[in-house]
Amino acid sequence: MNHIITLAILLFTNLPIISCAQQQSTNDIKVDVGGCEGCEAIYESPIPFDKLEPMVWLPDWTLPGQKLAVNGTVYKADGKTPAEGVIIYIYHTDHTGVYPQKGDEKGWAKRHGYLRGWMKTDKNGFYKFFTLRPGSYPDSKNPAHIHITIKEPGKKEYWIDEFVFDNDPFLTTTERSRLQNRGGSGILTMKPGGSMVKAERNIYLGKNIPGYPK
Ligand SMILES: [Fe+2]
Structure with missing residues:
Protein backbone atom coordinates (compact mmCIF):
# COMPACT_ATOMS: atom_id res chain seq x y z
CA MET A 1 0.00 0.00 0.00
CA ASN A 2 2.93 2.26 0.50
CA HIS A 3 3.53 3.78 -2.88
CA ILE A 4 6.27 6.11 -1.71
CA ILE A 5 8.45 3.33 -0.32
CA THR A 6 8.05 1.20 -3.40
CA LEU A 7 8.87 4.18 -5.58
CA ALA A 8 12.12 4.63 -3.69
CA ILE A 9 12.96 0.96 -4.15
CA LEU A 10 12.33 1.18 -7.86
CA LEU A 11 14.49 4.23 -8.25
CA PHE A 12 17.41 2.36 -6.75
CA THR A 13 16.83 -0.89 -8.60
CA ASN A 14 16.61 0.81 -11.99
CA LEU A 15 13.76 -1.39 -13.08
CA PRO A 16 13.33 -1.58 -16.85
CA ILE A 17 10.00 -0.29 -18.07
CA ILE A 18 8.29 -1.57 -21.17
CA SER A 19 7.59 1.09 -23.73
CA CYS A 20 3.96 1.22 -24.72
CA ALA A 21 4.03 4.51 -26.50
CA GLN A 22 1.37 3.46 -28.95
CA GLN A 23 -1.23 3.54 -26.19
CA GLN A 24 -0.04 6.74 -24.58
CA SER A 25 -0.82 10.19 -25.87
CA THR A 26 1.07 13.41 -25.27
CA ASN A 27 -2.30 15.15 -25.45
CA ASP A 28 -3.57 13.49 -22.28
CA ILE A 29 -4.46 16.01 -19.61
CA LYS A 30 -2.22 15.81 -16.59
CA VAL A 31 -3.71 14.47 -13.37
CA ASP A 32 -1.98 15.02 -10.04
CA VAL A 33 -1.58 11.37 -9.16
CA GLY A 34 0.17 12.00 -5.86
CA GLY A 35 3.14 9.65 -6.19
CA CYS A 36 1.82 7.02 -8.51
CA GLU A 37 4.35 4.24 -8.29
CA GLY A 38 3.91 1.84 -11.16
CA CYS A 39 0.82 3.47 -12.61
CA GLU A 40 2.40 3.27 -16.06
CA ALA A 41 2.04 -0.51 -15.77
CA ILE A 42 -1.42 0.10 -17.14
CA TYR A 43 0.29 0.42 -20.53
CA GLU A 44 1.66 -3.11 -20.28
CA SER A 45 -1.69 -4.59 -21.21
CA PRO A 46 -1.11 -7.61 -23.48
CA ILE A 47 -4.29 -6.60 -25.29
CA PRO A 48 -4.50 -3.20 -27.02
CA PHE A 49 -6.79 -0.81 -25.16
CA ASP A 50 -9.31 -0.70 -27.99
CA LYS A 51 -9.69 -4.48 -27.81
CA LEU A 52 -10.10 -4.77 -24.03
CA GLU A 53 -13.31 -6.21 -22.62
CA PRO A 54 -15.22 -5.08 -19.49
CA MET A 55 -14.63 -8.47 -17.83
CA VAL A 56 -11.38 -10.26 -17.07
CA TRP A 57 -10.40 -13.52 -15.38
CA LEU A 58 -7.05 -13.31 -13.62
CA PRO A 59 -4.56 -16.19 -14.07
CA ASP A 60 -5.27 -17.68 -10.62
CA TRP A 61 -8.99 -18.13 -11.25
CA THR A 62 -8.78 -21.89 -11.89
CA LEU A 63 -6.54 -22.57 -8.87
CA PRO A 64 -7.72 -23.62 -5.40
CA GLY A 65 -8.64 -20.74 -3.13
CA GLN A 66 -11.39 -18.33 -2.24
CA LYS A 67 -12.92 -17.36 -5.54
CA LEU A 68 -13.84 -13.71 -5.73
CA ALA A 69 -15.92 -11.78 -8.25
CA VAL A 70 -15.97 -7.99 -8.11
CA ASN A 71 -18.10 -5.79 -10.32
CA GLY A 72 -19.20 -2.21 -10.41
CA THR A 73 -19.99 0.87 -12.39
CA VAL A 74 -17.59 3.67 -13.17
CA TYR A 75 -19.23 7.08 -13.09
CA LYS A 76 -18.05 10.36 -14.50
CA ALA A 77 -17.14 13.24 -12.21
CA ASP A 78 -20.79 14.26 -11.98
CA GLY A 79 -21.31 11.10 -9.97
CA LYS A 80 -24.24 9.82 -12.05
CA THR A 81 -23.27 9.45 -15.71
CA PRO A 82 -21.76 6.04 -16.55
CA ALA A 83 -18.24 6.39 -17.94
CA GLU A 84 -17.49 4.36 -21.05
CA GLY A 85 -14.03 3.43 -22.24
CA VAL A 86 -12.22 3.72 -18.90
CA ILE A 87 -9.19 1.44 -18.73
CA ILE A 88 -8.79 -0.39 -15.41
CA TYR A 89 -5.62 -2.16 -14.32
CA ILE A 90 -5.54 -4.33 -11.20
CA TYR A 91 -2.92 -6.48 -9.52
CA HIS A 92 -2.63 -8.21 -6.20
CA THR A 93 -0.81 -10.77 -4.07
CA ASP A 94 -1.64 -14.45 -3.81
CA HIS A 95 -3.16 -15.86 -0.61
CA THR A 96 0.29 -15.90 1.05
CA GLY A 97 0.69 -12.16 0.55
CA VAL A 98 3.33 -12.41 -2.17
CA TYR A 99 3.21 -10.88 -5.62
CA PRO A 100 3.99 -14.15 -7.40
CA GLN A 101 6.31 -14.41 -10.37
CA LYS A 102 7.02 -17.12 -12.91
CA GLY A 103 10.55 -15.94 -13.58
CA ASP A 104 10.18 -14.45 -17.03
CA GLU A 105 8.50 -11.22 -15.98
CA LYS A 106 9.38 -8.01 -17.71
CA GLY A 107 8.72 -4.41 -16.81
CA TRP A 108 6.46 -3.77 -13.86
CA ALA A 109 5.48 -7.43 -13.65
CA LYS A 110 8.78 -7.85 -11.78
CA ARG A 111 7.13 -5.93 -8.96
CA HIS A 112 3.44 -6.55 -9.53
CA GLY A 113 3.73 -10.26 -10.34
CA TYR A 114 1.49 -12.07 -12.78
CA LEU A 115 -1.78 -11.77 -10.86
CA ARG A 116 -2.96 -8.78 -12.81
CA SER A 136 -1.86 -9.87 3.72
CA TYR A 137 1.86 -9.33 3.25
CA TRP A 159 -4.39 5.37 -8.82
CA ILE A 160 -7.43 5.16 -6.62
CA ASP A 161 -8.03 3.50 -3.26
CA GLU A 162 -7.16 -0.15 -3.26
CA PHE A 163 -9.89 -2.73 -2.95
CA VAL A 164 -9.84 -3.90 0.68
CA PHE A 165 -12.09 -6.30 2.53
CA ASP A 166 -14.60 -5.21 5.13
CA ASN A 167 -14.25 -8.51 7.02
CA ASP A 168 -10.44 -8.38 7.08
CA PRO A 169 -9.34 -8.35 10.77
CA PHE A 170 -6.38 -6.18 9.76
CA LEU A 171 -8.70 -3.49 8.40
CA THR A 172 -8.82 -1.81 11.77
CA THR A 173 -10.38 1.47 12.71
CA THR A 174 -6.94 3.05 12.38
CA GLU A 175 -6.42 1.60 8.92
CA ARG A 176 -9.88 2.73 7.86
CA SER A 177 -9.13 6.25 9.05
CA ARG A 178 -6.13 6.36 6.70
CA LEU A 179 -8.16 5.62 3.60
CA GLN A 180 -8.38 8.55 1.23
CA ASN A 181 -11.45 7.36 -0.67
CA ARG A 182 -9.79 8.21 -3.95
CA GLY A 183 -12.35 7.35 -6.56
CA GLY A 184 -14.74 6.50 -3.75
CA SER A 185 -14.50 3.85 -1.09
CA GLY A 186 -12.61 0.68 -1.96
CA ILE A 187 -13.99 -1.32 0.96
CA LEU A 188 -15.65 -4.47 -0.32
CA THR A 189 -18.56 -6.04 1.52
CA MET A 190 -18.53 -9.72 0.70
CA LYS A 191 -21.69 -11.57 -0.27
CA PRO A 192 -21.98 -15.31 -0.82
CA GLY A 193 -22.43 -16.24 -4.44
CA GLY A 194 -22.44 -20.01 -4.82
CA SER A 195 -18.89 -21.26 -5.28
CA LYS A 207 -13.33 11.97 -6.58
CA ASN A 208 -10.78 12.99 -3.94
CA ILE A 209 -8.06 13.21 -6.59
CA PRO A 210 -6.00 16.39 -5.96
CA GLY A 211 -5.48 18.42 -9.11
CA TYR A 212 -8.12 16.55 -11.06
CA PRO A 213 -8.93 18.66 -14.13
CA LYS A 214 -12.37 20.18 -14.13
FE1 LIG B 1 0.41 -3.86 -2.28
Missing part, protein backbone atom coordinates in the same frame (compact mmCIF):
# COMPACT_ATOMS: atom_id res chain seq x y z
CA GLY A 117 -5.54 -7.88 -15.36
CA TRP A 118 -6.96 -5.15 -17.55
CA MET A 119 -10.51 -4.14 -18.37
CA LYS A 120 -12.32 -1.41 -20.27
CA THR A 121 -15.73 -0.21 -19.15
CA ASP A 122 -18.62 -0.64 -21.57
CA LYS A 123 -21.25 1.97 -22.43
CA ASN A 124 -22.89 1.40 -19.06
CA GLY A 125 -19.63 2.00 -17.17
CA PHE A 126 -19.63 -1.67 -16.22
CA TYR A 127 -16.55 -3.67 -15.22
CA LYS A 128 -16.02 -7.02 -13.56
CA PHE A 129 -13.10 -9.21 -12.60
CA PHE A 130 -12.74 -12.75 -11.32
CA THR A 131 -9.80 -13.79 -9.17
CA LEU A 132 -8.81 -15.38 -5.86
CA ARG A 133 -8.89 -13.38 -2.68
CA PRO A 134 -5.39 -12.11 -1.82
CA GLY A 135 -3.68 -12.38 1.55
CA PRO A 138 3.84 -12.06 5.07
CA ASP A 139 4.41 -11.41 8.78
CA SER A 140 2.49 -8.17 8.59
CA LYS A 141 -0.77 -6.69 9.71
CA ASN A 142 -1.21 -4.89 6.43
CA PRO A 143 -4.78 -5.34 5.17
CA ALA A 144 -5.03 -7.53 2.10
CA HIS A 145 -5.68 -5.42 -0.95
CA ILE A 146 -5.99 -5.24 -4.71
CA HIS A 147 -4.25 -2.32 -6.37
CA ILE A 148 -6.09 -0.43 -9.06
CA THR A 149 -5.05 2.18 -11.60
CA ILE A 150 -7.49 3.78 -13.99
CA LYS A 151 -7.17 5.77 -17.16
CA GLU A 152 -9.94 7.84 -18.62
CA PRO A 153 -9.99 8.80 -22.27
CA GLY A 154 -7.84 11.89 -22.74
CA LYS A 155 -6.44 11.93 -19.21
CA LYS A 156 -3.32 10.58 -17.57
CA GLU A 157 -3.61 7.42 -15.56
CA TYR A 158 -3.94 7.68 -11.79
CA MET A 196 -17.49 -17.77 -4.90
CA VAL A 197 -17.93 -14.59 -2.94
CA LYS A 198 -19.10 -11.46 -4.67
CA ALA A 199 -18.63 -7.79 -4.02
CA GLU A 200 -19.44 -4.52 -5.69
CA ARG A 201 -17.59 -1.25 -5.93
CA ASN A 202 -18.66 1.76 -7.89
CA ILE A 203 -15.93 4.15 -8.93
CA TYR A 204 -16.30 7.91 -9.21
CA LEU A 205 -13.81 9.53 -11.56
CA GLY A 206 -11.80 12.33 -10.05
Whole structure:
Protein backbone atom coordinates (compact mmCIF):
# COMPACT_ATOMS: atom_id res chain seq x y z
CA MET A 1 0.00 0.00 0.00
CA ASN A 2 2.93 2.26 0.50
CA HIS A 3 3.53 3.78 -2.88
CA ILE A 4 6.27 6.11 -1.71
CA ILE A 5 8.45 3.33 -0.32
CA THR A 6 8.05 1.20 -3.40
CA LEU A 7 8.87 4.18 -5.58
CA ALA A 8 12.12 4.63 -3.69
CA ILE A 9 12.96 0.96 -4.15
CA LEU A 10 12.33 1.18 -7.86
CA LEU A 11 14.49 4.23 -8.25
CA PHE A 12 17.41 2.36 -6.75
CA THR A 13 16.83 -0.89 -8.60
CA ASN A 14 16.61 0.81 -11.99
CA LEU A 15 13.76 -1.39 -13.08
CA PRO A 16 13.33 -1.58 -16.85
CA ILE A 17 10.00 -0.29 -18.07
CA ILE A 18 8.29 -1.57 -21.17
CA SER A 19 7.59 1.09 -23.73
CA CYS A 20 3.96 1.22 -24.72
CA ALA A 21 4.03 4.51 -26.50
CA GLN A 22 1.37 3.46 -28.95
CA GLN A 23 -1.23 3.54 -26.19
CA GLN A 24 -0.04 6.74 -24.58
CA SER A 25 -0.82 10.19 -25.87
CA THR A 26 1.07 13.41 -25.27
CA ASN A 27 -2.30 15.15 -25.45
CA ASP A 28 -3.57 13.49 -22.28
CA ILE A 29 -4.46 16.01 -19.61
CA LYS A 30 -2.22 15.81 -16.59
CA VAL A 31 -3.71 14.47 -13.37
CA ASP A 32 -1.98 15.02 -10.04
CA VAL A 33 -1.58 11.37 -9.16
CA GLY A 34 0.17 12.00 -5.86
CA GLY A 35 3.14 9.65 -6.19
CA CYS A 36 1.82 7.02 -8.51
CA GLU A 37 4.35 4.24 -8.29
CA GLY A 38 3.91 1.84 -11.16
CA CYS A 39 0.82 3.47 -12.61
CA GLU A 40 2.40 3.27 -16.06
CA ALA A 41 2.04 -0.51 -15.77
CA ILE A 42 -1.42 0.10 -17.14
CA TYR A 43 0.29 0.42 -20.53
CA GLU A 44 1.66 -3.11 -20.28
CA SER A 45 -1.69 -4.59 -21.21
CA PRO A 46 -1.11 -7.61 -23.48
CA ILE A 47 -4.29 -6.60 -25.29
CA PRO A 48 -4.50 -3.20 -27.02
CA PHE A 49 -6.79 -0.81 -25.16
CA ASP A 50 -9.31 -0.70 -27.99
CA LYS A 51 -9.69 -4.48 -27.81
CA LEU A 52 -10.10 -4.77 -24.03
CA GLU A 53 -13.31 -6.21 -22.62
CA PRO A 54 -15.22 -5.08 -19.49
CA MET A 55 -14.63 -8.47 -17.83
CA VAL A 56 -11.38 -10.26 -17.07
CA TRP A 57 -10.40 -13.52 -15.38
CA LEU A 58 -7.05 -13.31 -13.62
CA PRO A 59 -4.56 -16.19 -14.07
CA ASP A 60 -5.27 -17.68 -10.62
CA TRP A 61 -8.99 -18.13 -11.25
CA THR A 62 -8.78 -21.89 -11.89
CA LEU A 63 -6.54 -22.57 -8.87
CA PRO A 64 -7.72 -23.62 -5.40
CA GLY A 65 -8.64 -20.74 -3.13
CA GLN A 66 -11.39 -18.33 -2.24
CA LYS A 67 -12.92 -17.36 -5.54
CA LEU A 68 -13.84 -13.71 -5.73
CA ALA A 69 -15.92 -11.78 -8.25
CA VAL A 70 -15.97 -7.99 -8.11
CA ASN A 71 -18.10 -5.79 -10.32
CA GLY A 72 -19.20 -2.21 -10.41
CA THR A 73 -19.99 0.87 -12.39
CA VAL A 74 -17.59 3.67 -13.17
CA TYR A 75 -19.23 7.08 -13.09
CA LYS A 76 -18.05 10.36 -14.50
CA ALA A 77 -17.14 13.24 -12.21
CA ASP A 78 -20.79 14.26 -11.98
CA GLY A 79 -21.31 11.10 -9.97
CA LYS A 80 -24.24 9.82 -12.05
CA THR A 81 -23.27 9.45 -15.71
CA PRO A 82 -21.76 6.04 -16.55
CA ALA A 83 -18.24 6.39 -17.94
CA GLU A 84 -17.49 4.36 -21.05
CA GLY A 85 -14.03 3.43 -22.24
CA VAL A 86 -12.22 3.72 -18.90
CA ILE A 87 -9.19 1.44 -18.73
CA ILE A 88 -8.79 -0.39 -15.41
CA TYR A 89 -5.62 -2.16 -14.32
CA ILE A 90 -5.54 -4.33 -11.20
CA TYR A 91 -2.92 -6.48 -9.52
CA HIS A 92 -2.63 -8.21 -6.20
CA THR A 93 -0.81 -10.77 -4.07
CA ASP A 94 -1.64 -14.45 -3.81
CA HIS A 95 -3.16 -15.86 -0.61
CA THR A 96 0.29 -15.90 1.05
CA GLY A 97 0.69 -12.16 0.55
CA VAL A 98 3.33 -12.41 -2.17
CA TYR A 99 3.21 -10.88 -5.62
CA PRO A 100 3.99 -14.15 -7.40
CA GLN A 101 6.31 -14.41 -10.37
CA LYS A 102 7.02 -17.12 -12.91
CA GLY A 103 10.55 -15.94 -13.58
CA ASP A 104 10.18 -14.45 -17.03
CA GLU A 105 8.50 -11.22 -15.98
CA LYS A 106 9.38 -8.01 -17.71
CA GLY A 107 8.72 -4.41 -16.81
CA TRP A 108 6.46 -3.77 -13.86
CA ALA A 109 5.48 -7.43 -13.65
CA LYS A 110 8.78 -7.85 -11.78
CA ARG A 111 7.13 -5.93 -8.96
CA HIS A 112 3.44 -6.55 -9.53
CA GLY A 113 3.73 -10.26 -10.34
CA TYR A 114 1.49 -12.07 -12.78
CA LEU A 115 -1.78 -11.77 -10.86
CA ARG A 116 -2.96 -8.78 -12.81
CA GLY A 117 -5.54 -7.88 -15.36
CA TRP A 118 -6.96 -5.15 -17.55
CA MET A 119 -10.51 -4.14 -18.37
CA LYS A 120 -12.32 -1.41 -20.27
CA THR A 121 -15.73 -0.21 -19.15
CA ASP A 122 -18.62 -0.64 -21.57
CA LYS A 123 -21.25 1.97 -22.43
CA ASN A 124 -22.89 1.40 -19.06
CA GLY A 125 -19.63 2.00 -17.17
CA PHE A 126 -19.63 -1.67 -16.22
CA TYR A 127 -16.55 -3.67 -15.22
CA LYS A 128 -16.02 -7.02 -13.56
CA PHE A 129 -13.10 -9.21 -12.60
CA PHE A 130 -12.74 -12.75 -11.32
CA THR A 131 -9.80 -13.79 -9.17
CA LEU A 132 -8.81 -15.38 -5.86
CA ARG A 133 -8.89 -13.38 -2.68
CA PRO A 134 -5.39 -12.11 -1.82
CA GLY A 135 -3.68 -12.38 1.55
CA SER A 136 -1.86 -9.87 3.72
CA TYR A 137 1.86 -9.33 3.25
CA PRO A 138 3.84 -12.06 5.07
CA ASP A 139 4.41 -11.41 8.78
CA SER A 140 2.49 -8.17 8.59
CA LYS A 141 -0.77 -6.69 9.71
CA ASN A 142 -1.21 -4.89 6.43
CA PRO A 143 -4.78 -5.34 5.17
CA ALA A 144 -5.03 -7.53 2.10
CA HIS A 145 -5.68 -5.42 -0.95
CA ILE A 146 -5.99 -5.24 -4.71
CA HIS A 147 -4.25 -2.32 -6.37
CA ILE A 148 -6.09 -0.43 -9.06
CA THR A 149 -5.05 2.18 -11.60
CA ILE A 150 -7.49 3.78 -13.99
CA LYS A 151 -7.17 5.77 -17.16
CA GLU A 152 -9.94 7.84 -18.62
CA PRO A 153 -9.99 8.80 -22.27
CA GLY A 154 -7.84 11.89 -22.74
CA LYS A 155 -6.44 11.93 -19.21
CA LYS A 156 -3.32 10.58 -17.57
CA GLU A 157 -3.61 7.42 -15.56
CA TYR A 158 -3.94 7.68 -11.79
CA TRP A 159 -4.39 5.37 -8.82
CA ILE A 160 -7.43 5.16 -6.62
CA ASP A 161 -8.03 3.50 -3.26
CA GLU A 162 -7.16 -0.15 -3.26
CA PHE A 163 -9.89 -2.73 -2.95
CA VAL A 164 -9.84 -3.90 0.68
CA PHE A 165 -12.09 -6.30 2.53
CA ASP A 166 -14.60 -5.21 5.13
CA ASN A 167 -14.25 -8.51 7.02
CA ASP A 168 -10.44 -8.38 7.08
CA PRO A 169 -9.34 -8.35 10.77
CA PHE A 170 -6.38 -6.18 9.76
CA LEU A 171 -8.70 -3.49 8.40
CA THR A 172 -8.82 -1.81 11.77
CA THR A 173 -10.38 1.47 12.71
CA THR A 174 -6.94 3.05 12.38
CA GLU A 175 -6.42 1.60 8.92
CA ARG A 176 -9.88 2.73 7.86
CA SER A 177 -9.13 6.25 9.05
CA ARG A 178 -6.13 6.36 6.70
CA LEU A 179 -8.16 5.62 3.60
CA GLN A 180 -8.38 8.55 1.23
CA ASN A 181 -11.45 7.36 -0.67
CA ARG A 182 -9.79 8.21 -3.95
CA GLY A 183 -12.35 7.35 -6.56
CA GLY A 184 -14.74 6.50 -3.75
CA SER A 185 -14.50 3.85 -1.09
CA GLY A 186 -12.61 0.68 -1.96
CA ILE A 187 -13.99 -1.32 0.96
CA LEU A 188 -15.65 -4.47 -0.32
CA THR A 189 -18.56 -6.04 1.52
CA MET A 190 -18.53 -9.72 0.70
CA LYS A 191 -21.69 -11.57 -0.27
CA PRO A 192 -21.98 -15.31 -0.82
CA GLY A 193 -22.43 -16.24 -4.44
CA GLY A 194 -22.44 -20.01 -4.82
CA SER A 195 -18.89 -21.26 -5.28
CA MET A 196 -17.49 -17.77 -4.90
CA VAL A 197 -17.93 -14.59 -2.94
CA LYS A 198 -19.10 -11.46 -4.67
CA ALA A 199 -18.63 -7.79 -4.02
CA GLU A 200 -19.44 -4.52 -5.69
CA ARG A 201 -17.59 -1.25 -5.93
CA ASN A 202 -18.66 1.76 -7.89
CA ILE A 203 -15.93 4.15 -8.93
CA TYR A 204 -16.30 7.91 -9.21
CA LEU A 205 -13.81 9.53 -11.56
CA GLY A 206 -11.80 12.33 -10.05
CA LYS A 207 -13.33 11.97 -6.58
CA ASN A 208 -10.78 12.99 -3.94
CA ILE A 209 -8.06 13.21 -6.59
CA PRO A 210 -6.00 16.39 -5.96
CA GLY A 211 -5.48 18.42 -9.11
CA TYR A 212 -8.12 16.55 -11.06
CA PRO A 213 -8.93 18.66 -14.13
CA LYS A 214 -12.37 20.18 -14.13
FE1 LIG B 1 0.41 -3.86 -2.28
